Amino acid sequence: MTQAIDVMGAGAFGSALAIALSRDGSDVTLWARSSEQVAALRETREVARLPGVILPKELRITSDAGALGAPIRLLAIPMQALAQHLQLLPARGGTALVACCKGIDLSTGLGPTGLIARDAPGCVAAVLTGPSFAADIARGLPTALTLACADAQAGAKLQSALSTETLRLYRSTDPTGAELGGALKNVIAIAAGMVIGAGLGESARAALLTRGYVEMQRLALHMGARPETLAGLSGFGDMVLTATSGLSRNFTFGRALGAGSAPSQGATVEGRATARAVARIAADQGIDMPICTMVSAVLENTLTIEQATAALLARDLREE
Numbered sequence: 001m002t003q004a005i006d007v008m009g010a011g012a013f014g015s016a017l018a019i020a021l022s023r024d025g026s027d028v029t030l031w032a033r034s035s036e037q038v039a040a041l042r043e044t045r046e047v048a049r050l051p052g053v054i055l056p057k058e059l060r061i062t063s064d065a066g067a068l069g070a071p072i073r074l075l076a077i078p079m080q081a082l083a084q085h086l087q088l089l090p091a092r093g094g095t096a097l098v099a100c101c102k103g104i105d106l107s108t109g110l111g112p113t114g115l116i117a118r119d120a121p122g123c124v125a126a127v128l129t130g131p132s133f134a135a136d137i138a139r140g141l142p143t144a145l146t147l148a149c150a151d152a153q154a155g156a157k158l159q160s161a162l163s164t165e166t167l168r169l170y171r172s173t174d175p176t177g178a179e180l181g182g183a184l185k186n187v188i189a190i191a192a193g194m195v196i197g198a199g200l201g202e203s204a205r206a207a208l209l210t211r212g213y214v215e216m217q218r219l220a221l222h223m224g225a226r227p228e229t230l231a232g233l234s235g236f237g238d239m240v241l242t243a244t245s246g247l248s249r250n251f252t253f254g255r256a257l258g259a260g261s262a263p264s265q266g267a268t269v270e271g272r273a274t275a276r277a278v279a280r281i282a283a284d285q286g287i288d289m290p291i292c293t294m295v296s297a298v299l300e301n302t303l304t305i306e307q308a309t310a311a312l313l314a315r316d317l318r319e320e
């Protein structure tokens with residue numbers, strides 16, 4: 001049976017998911033906020049953020065919220081725009097809202113499913129996250145992600161609806177763990193980029209990733225997540241991809257800062273706001289998050305990378 005899916009956000013990730021699901025036979029509508037962008041997409045079928053990728057002809061493109069109404073809605077917009085988006089474009093009760101963004105909302109400290117529960121209480125809240133570059137999904141390369149939903153039955157339906165021949169979804173009933181893994185790995189990826197950019201070496205990056213992963217687990221477990229979720233695709237898996245690839249915007253942003261050059265402007269670098277949110281949560285709740293806190297301080301210009309490195313190395317010696 002053909003299923004209807006709305007995808008909100010015609011950036012890199014929204015477009016890639018819309019392409020994959022449309023190719024798989026779903027009836028997909030891709031929503032962009034600008035009517036000019038919609039006109040250009042309809043005419044050229046080219047996605048500026050995914051060079052060389054063409055939108056399938058079956059894929060509908062619109063900026064009209066009235067054209068939406070599918071029982072599944074993917075939210076592929078940056079995390080800090082999610083709350084505003086949920087309020088401006090409400091979904092019908094019962095709609096499954098699947099957050100495809102990675103981060104923590106700065107003004108509330110909530111993750112995407114927390115915002116959905118607050119702002120769309122009659123909808124099903126889920127999150128789709130894990131290691132994947134939009135370009136790989138759009139090209140149909142093999143990818144595995146986590147689909148997390150507290151409602152096991154709804155999650156199983158979404159897993160089946162959103163899996164394709166090359167996009168393999170694992171289900172989880174731990175959205176807190178899945179979304180925190182996706183949020184925190186971006187902060188660790190910025191730190192890894194700084195290490196490489198500053199010439200501190202591959203050994204230092206391996207140490208940072210290992211200790212960064214401990215911080216990811218520490219915060220997530222404090223928030224009620226399950227350890228196995230952090231060890232899965234949405235946590236460990238995505239940290240490995242993002243912190244080791246020059247295709248990652250978070251990693252390249254950190255690498256530019258480490259090298260003392262100006263990061264490219266305008267890219268969606270989710271780890272920046274997340275670092276601030278994490279530093280705040282860690283301070284408020286007394287959670288030891290030294291790497292994330294240092295990243296936040298460097299981004300706020302209250303510490304240099306050299307000072308942050310020295311401070312991390314000078315911490316008391318401890319048991320692993």
Ligand SMILES: NC(=O)C1=CN([C@@H]2O[C@H](COP(=O)(O)OP(=O)(O)OC[C@H]3O[C@@H](n4cnc5c(N)ncnc54)[C@H](OP(=O)(O)O)[C@@H]3O)[C@@H](O)[C@H]2O)C=CC1
Nearest residue numbers: 009010011012013014076077078081101102132133134268
């Ligand atoms: N790119 C990737 O490989 C992956 C991305 N993600 C996650 O997906 C999310 C989106 O990232 P990505 O698609 O890459 O980012 P892009 O920068 O490519 O696109 C962002 C999209 O969100 C839209 N947008 C921005 N602000 C608003 C707003 N206030 N209301 C509505 N739409 C808005 C943009 O519209 P406009 O063009 O008009 O500005 C654009 O369509 C992020 O959380 C990211 O971490 C997850 C996995 C992979």
Ligand SMILES: O=C(CO)COP(=O)(O)O
Nearest residue numbers: 130131132248249250251
């Ligand atoms: O989330 C991603 C990979 O899983 C994309 O990473 P960047 O946002 O750093 O490009």
